[in-house]
Amino acid sequence: MADNEIDNSASIRPVPVAIDSRLALDGGSPVRQSPWPTYDRGAVCVYPEDEEAALRAIRSHLYFRYDYRPAHETECGRFEAELCRYFGCKHALATSSGTTALALAIMAAGIAPGSLIACPGFTFAATPSAIMLAGCTPFLVDVDEDLHLDVADLRKRWTSEIKGIMVVHMRGFAGDMAALLDFADDMGVPVFEDAVPALGAELGGRKLGTFGLAGAFSTQSDKSLNSGEGGFLVTDDSALFARATVLSGAYEGRLRRHFPDGEPPIPTDLDLPLLSFRMDEIRAALLRSELERLPIRLAAFRTNYDYVASALADVRNIQIRRPVAPGAYLGEAFIFRVPGRAQWFARALCHEGIEARNLGSDADTNIRAFWNWRFLFTGMATAAVQDLLPNATRYLQEAVDIPLSSTLTQADCDHLIAAVRKVAEAAAGQP
Template sequence: MAQINASVYDAEPIPEAAREEIAALLASGDLFRYTAASDAPVSRLEAEFAQFIGARYALAVSSCSGALFLSLKALGVGPGDKVLIPAFTFAAVPSAVVHAEAQPVLVEVGTDFRIDMADFEAKLTPDVKAIIISHMRGQTSDMDAIMALAEARGVPVIEDAAHSLGTTWGGRNIGTIARIGCFSFQSYKLMNGGEGGMMITDDPDIIARAVIMSGAYEHNWKKHPVLHESFARWQNRLPLYNMRMSNLSAAVVRPQIAEVPRRVRDGRANHDHVAGLLNASPWLEVPPPLAPERRAPDSIQFNLLGFSDSETRAFMEASARMGVAVQVFGMSADNARAFWNWKFIGETPDLPKTRAMLMRACDARLPARLTRAECDQIAAVFLAAAEEVKGPVAAYGT
């Protein structure tokens, strides 16, 4: 089989529009967001991102993890409070809960990579203080049902949209549906800042608390376009966690906002093309999106059907040998997305649905910049690896 022509881990180049501003910043040395009286690169990024996503307020921070942590603190979550999170997410999510001195409560996730709504409702008890919904790898859970249950019980929801910039639910941008939305600009995300994150909300009091705690010491909060009485209420009453974004990071990220529609379009086309090829196999399954969901994927997840543990390992090995790395979440040593590896949260519950899913769920990068020929090559590797392990498709069912 021909070698894959492009590395799926290569990032797109930073747009040329960023370079002049980066050069000016390097020449001036002015990298701190609060040096300028106004119009700093970070401030411009916040304003442009808020307008693009459809939120009143945006706060640029050092990471999506920092955005999640600040969101919890801005909601008043504290020591011992319970926070519902999906059992299928990245370790940074329970880590943010632990950082806020709260207790993660893990909710089952099914073979479609989405929250099990029966388990969610059962665990949404009166002592739950907040909910984080991770749209893990861009898979959107039933936000209509989630928000209805949460609002009926008065529990605020935070959307972890690290993987979902550009995804919509019923025509609304993911991240704008819940009380707070959090995004990532880490290198493998749709907008690449190396590191960095964004918190959005329409609530002036929440953003005021988050701005101060992010590190707007003394009166630097006056450089944020938020009702100043909201800030004055919290002056000197909140700790400073210093999770600010630098001007240099903002200069790298800002020009990529204009690239998002193209990356979404091309990423969706690549994903759906490969999904169609994989779903033709009796051994592979890419779950369909929910009806209101229009995804913006830069990776693909699929289930291995009828595989044993040894066959699953053989599939991973065959794919790698043919030139495409694939991880099975539950089979990769110390995988940060396998809940049983989160030793820092204490004893984890028995979650048989999530565990079974993770033991057969495959994950592969599928960036928007890939050509159709490269997508065909990647799909061909997975199909060939499955046939090598399970036998020819023509023999299936005979």
């Protein structure tokens, strides 16, 4: 184990944290004095062996994945093979970003430009942006009280112009895949998974990203696999994979390298434009090295999350986000709802030294709240946009979101628990 990796293997018990019952917001002492270790800020989960891997690629002077080498001798080709083993899927394609992976999935599925693609009103703005990049139009759907895409709402709003559904496993929580796949099957449209926030998370023992026709991931800098920029696509559909590969920029027969045991399942690579959404060899080398340690990092997320969630389960005035099935979350974010008080609650937590955000705060232009996607609603007033998805609006306005870095120590978790209890108690005592 590296020095800066935490050992969460031992069972941990809450440690009482001495607290001043007066809120820091009201001049009391904060629960925590040091900054909350939010996300990785690029640095903490990259190890000397990862640097060596990247240097190996740099020193090779072979930076382009499609030079003279066969795929199994390239970093990108090896990374893709390792991803197939990790996800238990037939195909993986390394891409330039999560957004391009999402767009490639839609385009390679043959969805006609101009079609509507349904997606939830709670996601990062990259989801509707990727739908637009694929030449389609985002069709927003409400979310339920646990912030999952609401399949009943999708059924209610359904129109025959919707040609695909993009589920998002937002903040690491799995969408309700059984209900969604059944519904999509009835409607005869594919499901794509924006699994960017849920790399490595599972639902019923199966990795998120492998339920739909294709799943997309990002390797941008604050993700569990971090190459600064980058992403990948996973799928079992060979024709979709072949088209996505050409679209990503495999020209003049290079597609064949992805099918070493036979002919590619599409007749020609000349029917599709080349969009240059490829990954390069340096990033792939870095990611291959990081992938080896991913299970350790995922275990740390899970241990921290379960520790915090079980210690706060009895707090009556917060409603902790519920997964669609036991264990169907990554553990990278602790989210709860505080109807009527979320903005104040998040602010009080920040004063206690815990980085917390009210997802639907009107004082914070959070790009995960659909009414801030001005590019979709030119000229509309915020209230009119919010009326389009009343439940997403309400539940985001009620939600408090706290990032749980995989590097949190037990002391960090104890601070978080103490701070949430302190603020919740203060809230209970107020009118």
